[in-house]
Amino acid sequence: MTAARRELVGFATAGLLAYVTDLALFTWLRGPAGLDPLTAKTLAFAAGCTxxxxxxxxxxxxxxxxxxxxxxxxxxxVNLAGALVQLLCIAVSHYGLGLTSQYADTVSGAGIGMALATILRFWGTRTWVFPAEGRVGSWTG
Known part of the structure; x- marks a missing residue:
């Protein structure tokens, strides 16, 4: 497997585990725990980021x-910047468009927002957190 493929697969795997953590916690906090969407997303973000x-x-x-x-x-x-993208998606959907259901909050925050934030996080992680000069067998692209 090439270095680029290993990096993408590794980042995607870590991201998938973080996404599952974020989504499950957000869903529980927004639903049974009864928190507002922005507080629920903030707490879920902290767990997913770690x-x-x-x-x-x-x-x-x-x-x-x-x-x-x-x-x-x-x-x-870097992840706070991604979280701001997600929070903005929820805020626009929930408060701007009036889509206030739990489903709409989940789609806007954990779907659309997460997709946009992932692109930003990948770039920021490989550029600033683990730059190429500090990696073994990395690809530059």
Whole structure:
């Protein structure tokens, strides 16, 4: 398997685990727990972000230099930018378009918002958190 493919598969795997964590927690917080959509999404994001960092640091980019607090702090910043994309999608849908059902909140935040945020997160993670010069067998693209 090429380095590019390994990176994409690893990032997707870590992301899928984070997505499942985020979606399950958001659904529970928005439904049975009865939280408002933005609070539920914020809490679900925090859990998903941690799962994603651990998956990438110990899996996808395990050969990269990522010692200390800085890589995690930058990862959180990149993921906060992604979370803002997701929150914006929920806010536009829920408050702007009046689509206030749990289903609409889930589609806008965990569907459309997550897809757009994933593109931003991949680019930010490989550019700023685990840059090419710190990786073994990386691809540049």
């Amino acid at each position: 799962v994603a960092y651990l998956g990438n640091a110990h899996g996808t980019y395990r050969h990269a230099q990522h010692r200390g607090v800085r890589p995690y702090a930058v990862f959180v910043a």
